Amino acid sequence: MAEYSTLGSVAVLQVNNPPVNSFSHHVRQALVDGLERAQRDPAVRSIVIMGKGRTFPAGADIREFGSGAAVKMPNLLMVLQAVDTCQKPVVSAIHGTALGGGFELALASHYRLAVPSARMGLPEVHLGILPGAGGTQRLPRVVGVKTAIQMITSGQHIKAQQALSLGIVDKIVQGDLLKEAVSFARSVEGRPVEDRRISQKTVPEADKVDEVVEAARKTILRKARGAIAPMTCVQAIQASVLPFEAGMAREAELMAFLMTSWQAPAQQYAFFSEREVRRWSHPRDKRINFKTAKPRVVKSVGVVGAGTMGMGITINLLQAGLKVVMLEVNKKQLDKAVNTIKKTLSQKSASQKMSQLTTAMDYSQLRDVDIVIEAVFENMRLKKEVFRKLDAVTKPQTILASNTSGLNIDEIAAVTKRPDKVVGTHFFAPANVMRLLENIYGRQTSPETVATAMQLGVTIGKVGVLVGNCPGFVGNRMLGSYTAEAVFLLEEGAEPQDVDRAIEEFGFPMGPFRMGDLSGTDIGWKGRIAKGLTTEHGPPPATPALYRRGNRYCPLPDMLCMKGRLGQKTGAGWYRYEPGSRTALPDPVVLQMIQDYRQEHGFKKRTISSQEIVERCLYPLINEGFHILDEGIAARSLDIDVIYLFGYGWPRHTGGPMYYAERVIGLEKLLCSLETYSARYPDHAHLQPSPLLRNMVAKGGSLAALGTDSKL
């Protein structure tokens, strides 16, 4: 609702709809009623609109989208029309986050005030829509088309000070916002409102709009990676040079197009899923969940290993204000890490944050920390050695977490006397940037330990997802079949750039080969050597070239590494790189290597379509997701989707692999394609459809119904 009160001649409308004061139907109704009441009351000479509690309205009520409530009158446009055309001055007083429809409400008002900490923006593009309550028409009239395009297509929030310099807010106020807003409203009473209406202004430099759009088009399309909302936003902004009503009509038309696309619900699903993962539960025992398990308080963290991961994790922890003891046995590496951490922390807070960091070369210095995150090499023997030491030196209640990307948590826990306090915390590189934290519970991990790892994720700004223990956990396990198919495609006729192009056109920031070059082709190689699948000099003795343990195997990645082509760091991998450049250039040497390999093993080169590349790489990945759900490794399909959205660059506008499978491809079609491919390649085990997928197609039912994501 919106609470109505008067303070002398000022009517105050306070939106009260926790948690973010979104414009649910009852709020819209209360605002229209309040405005009418204020208009009618001769004693009222001005109106203040603000939000109660933590924020100015953060936009439309996204939960209403697609339901009758969203279109129930009055809609948001009618509310904003009532504000714009009000005869008495309307002042929006902003604190917290004025987003989407909330920011549009502020733009429809005659004056805008903000507290210094306020942020504002139009993030609709992230929900697959556009600012459809006049945002694409009013904002360019204030800031110009170029800035409006930048703000709307990025969805970024801006701070109050920037809003002031852009002419969006009229004044930044310190102190009590209500008092300041009322006093400001009184000061403008009696002044004509006509020239305060943004809707009546014209866009600055309107004649240059097409030029500006043309200049921005390429970058926007590249960044959009197949999402249709960004360019549609631009089309709406382009219409702001028309008279206001005509521009609004164009905005409405484009909004309807986006609202009815398949991408908008996918992005809204992604929005809620990102939040839903916080409501975790044990997949096989729903009694263990976020409500029943209480986290321990974590004030200090030990990090073992100051390599790339340990460094990133340390930066992340320091940024969140935690005390860190970073242990590294190699002094040179430790010093290097400290320097990098210092450089990475923002200038403003570096010295304060660095004062929270203690370095150590001796395990005994970890004795008092609340949790230790081990980030040493991905080697079971080494990890066991570290955990034995940690178990011996840390206080009994200390939680021991491993940043393994796929090793068995139970095996690690077994070397300690506290397996209940051992948990996996799989960070993604660069750990201070990537938002995903894949938390793994072992067979004996206690609910309290799991809750602590999940809470630590929240504290350090991660999107934490809880999963079960299996080789590769959820993310890397699913990725296995994707990378395997990618190299099989090379055998059959594709070139690395063909595969990468198709996957990038689907929406990934990088295809598997460019990604391999970025992270280092030797990472996978070392893993395969550790597993005995290959050696540094070629296949293990008496091993068939194209099979390992009964499964198809492509040795091309091993051959690449044996040539010293370890990716960008060696200037050559699947591609070649000019000195100092990260641009992947197709390399005749690699193409020849693949060609020779095909000849040697009797592969006949054929032309492979982009569609086949996408299906061959992504369908088995999704298929593995079904196995994972079936085995109870992930509790809900949304957990898998969030892992892929935040850790693997899966395009957000498709909702994530499981959402995409069900709502875009369709389970029946997915099954049919997997059956076709598995008939063609009977020795590619990952193409065999999962029993769960078969069952769902046979019996019906939805992925959401499999888990506990009842809200979606």
Ligand SMILES: CCC/C=C/C(=O)SCCNC(=O)CCNC(=O)[C@H](O)C(C)(C)COP(=O)([O-])OP(=O)([O-])OC[C@H]1O[C@@H](n2cnc3c(N)ncnc32)[C@H](O)[C@@H]1OP(=O)([O-])[O-]
């Ligand atoms: C014609 C129409 C044109 C207009 C279109 C729009 O305005 S489109 C909208 C444009 N606006 C946006 O896109 C803004 C989207 N919102 C945000 O960016 C952030 O929520 C925040 C910055 C406002 C607060 O961040 P924070 O980290 O402090 O908090 P948090 O993120 O954890 O959220 C707390 C709870 O509130 C829930 N919830 C949040 N917003 C909405 C909503 N609009 N609706 C419904 N619910 C919403 C959220 O799900 C969560 O629920 P849970 O899981 O506790 O049950």
